[in-house]
Amino acid sequence: xxxxxxxxxxxxxxxxxxSLELITAANNLAKVxxxxxxxxxxxxxxxxxxxxxxxGLEEVISISHPLLANHxxxxxxxxxxxxxxxxxxxxxxxxxxxTGLELAPRVATKLGAGYIADCxxxxxxxxxxxxxxxxxxxxxxxxxxxxxxxKVLSLRPNVFTAVKSDVAVSTSVKEFTPQISDADFGAKVxxxxxNEGKLDVSEADIVISGGRGLKGPENYYLLDNLAxxxxxxxxxxRANVDAGWRPHSEQVGQTxxxxxxxxxxxxxxxxxxxxxxxxxxxxxxxxxxxxxDAPIFKVADxxxxxxxxxVLPKFTEKVKAIKG
Amino acid sequence: MKVLVCASKVxxxxxxxxxxxDKKSIDSKGIKFILNPYDEFAIEExxxxxxxxxxxxxxxxxxxxxxxxxxxxxLAMGCDTAIHIKTNxxxxxxxxxxxxxxxxxxxxxxxxxxxxxxxxFDSLQVPSITAELLDIPSVSVVVNLTIDGNKVTAEREVExxxxxxxxxxxxxxxxxxxxxxxxxxxxxxxxxAKKKPIEEVAFIDSGKSVEVxxxxxxxxxxxxxxxxxxxxEISEVVKMLHEDSKVI
Numbered sequence: 001x002x003x004x005x006x007x008x009x010x011x012x013x014x015x016x017x018x019s020l021e022l023i024t025a026a027n028n029l030a031k032v033x034x035x036x037x038x039x040x041x042x043x044x045x046x047x048x049x050x051x052x053x054x055x056g057l058e059e060v061i062s063i064s065h066p067l068l069a070n071h072x073x074x075x076x077x078x079x080x081x082x083x084x085x086x087x088x089x090x091x092x093x094x095x096x097x098x099t100g101l102e103l104a105p106r107v108a109t110k111l112g113a114g115y116i117a118d119c120x121x122x123x124x125x126x127x128x129x130x131x132x133x134x135x136x137x138x139x140x141x142x143x144x145x146x147x148x149x150x151k152v153l154s155l156r157p158n159v160f161t162a163v164k165s166d167v168a169v170s171t172s173v174k175e176f177t178p179q180i181s182d183a184d185f186g187a188k189v190x191x192x193x194x195n196e197g198k199l200d201v202s203e204a205d206i207v208i209s210g211g212r213g214l215k216g217p218e219n220y221y222l223l224d225n226l227a228x229x230x231x232x233x234x235x236x237x238r239a240n241v242d243a244g245w246r247p248h249s250e251q252v253g254q255t256x257x258x259x260x261x262x263x264x265x266x267x268x269x270x271x272x273x274x275x276x277x278x279x280x281x282x283x284x285x286x287x288x289x290x291x292x293d294a295p296i297f298k299v300a301d302x303x304x305x306x307x308x309x310x311v312l313p314k315f316t317e318k319v320k321a322i323k324g
Numbered sequence: 325m326k327v328l329v330c331a332s333k334v335x336x337x338x339x340x341x342x343x344x345x346d347k348k349s350i351d352s353k354g355i356k357f358i359l360n361p362y363d364e365f366a367i368e369e370x371x372x373x374x375x376x377x378x379x380x381x382x383x384x385x386x387x388x389x390x391x392x393x394x395x396x397x398x399l400a401m402g403c404d405t406a407i408h409i410k411t412n413x414x415x416x417x418x419x420x421x422x423x424x425x426x427x428x429x430x431x432x433x434x435x436x437x438x439x440x441x442x443x444x445f446d447s448l449q450v451p452s453i454t455a456e457l458l459d460i461p462s463v464s465v466v467v468n469l470t471i472d473g474n475k476v477t478a479e480r481e482v483e484x485x486x487x488x489x490x491x492x493x494x495x496x497x498x499x500x501x502x503x504x505x506x507x508x509x510x511x512x513x514x515x516x517a518k519k520k521p522i523e524e525v526a527f528i529d530s531g532k533s534v535e536v537x538x539x540x541x542x543x544x545x546x547x548x549x550x551x552x553x554x555x556x557e558i559s560e561v562v563k564m565l566h567e568d569s570k571v572i
Binding site: 071073074097103104114134135137138140188190195198203230249251256258272273274281283284285297299301302303305314315319322 | 445451564
């Protein structure tokens, strides 16, 4: 069989967790179809060698070309195409994040591959790769197969678990020299402005979201207090974003972000269909709401019926006691 | 400037989804279809560019005859002309992009604007594939757009912040909520839009690259423990989250 390539993305000094999830997913596929797995890394791979070896990645193909210092969807996709062709790859995996969702369709088109975005399940059945992908923001799920020999997939972060291998493997690093010129930089990132210290809802393992029942933006401190203890990110209902209380980057739901954290705490959110769509794939859902008939309780693992202004501070105190 | 905006017909966000009899599509009975919310930002941006610096805006969609309704909405908002790529099949994302690119090749727009994703299949792939097929640069999930002569600067949303991307016309942008406030069409404009011509174009079918095997509804089992607001009950929930679910 051919080769499985995974795009590895760094996060300051280390790798993004979603990249480690790709390694485990690729290794699991490789066990079935006897492929080799290699990571693609833009930058100096020496920095990530020890971490990827713990997750069982045997090969990293690194690209350190001076022109590629700044991200460029046009140039990066061309380089990945060149690597995929040189390696004879038949599966290329990306994270379904801002970078992956922009690059993957371009790479797939260049390779004449079939592409499925935001996958939440991969499984071989009778030698055929069956791919699960949510649609309508998770209101329904599809199973699919790709009809082309080369398959490009982006995997939803937080769904595939990154698993350390029993024994660390020795990882070899191979330098790839791409054929690129200035003309390939049709789109080029000039600057990245990060909100320092703020965790994005789509990447967080714990999300605490507020709804209309918070009564005003000034009451988000109640959520902030709990988020600080749990290391969680803040999310919001569409109503709160539309009211201008919170930025759209926090909106969870069909016209916002789809999240799958380990723990989702819905505070004073009634649970409109479009909100439920964006968070119902969370592993554990807690709802706090004064209306016992609120639809959010139908999807909750644990629900507390009560006034959030009384319940949430108590809840936070008890969590604090456990977390020390 | 010549702008091409792409629109797509999707089920309303409040729609409850049921699986159709063939198990490969959704049951459209009782579902209200709307203009994809993200496409409203794309259309609005196209019209604002025209209002500021002249030119014209063409709106395009791929779909069956009922898709003409969203083209009328776009025309009422202020688009000048509309193109309907007609098909009764359910093309995959690549096929949609392929057909949009084929029309764009003839039309030669300076700028193509789409919504960041259609809220049915949520794939965010049509913009990048279309741009790739046209061999032009693109930026996805744009919240701020500046055009100065030939130079385009786009701010896009990324996890935990924003990226500032520079590119030149011709290019393609996919719009995110926040790019602008879409206008509501006024009644006279709605009436006028009814008279604007819609050009029909045949769909090119070069085969699918992805086959949907089955659609099903999620069947997530939930613990479903709902309690009151007493101190003891809150403690119990926190304890279960810690000991049973092990999430805190």
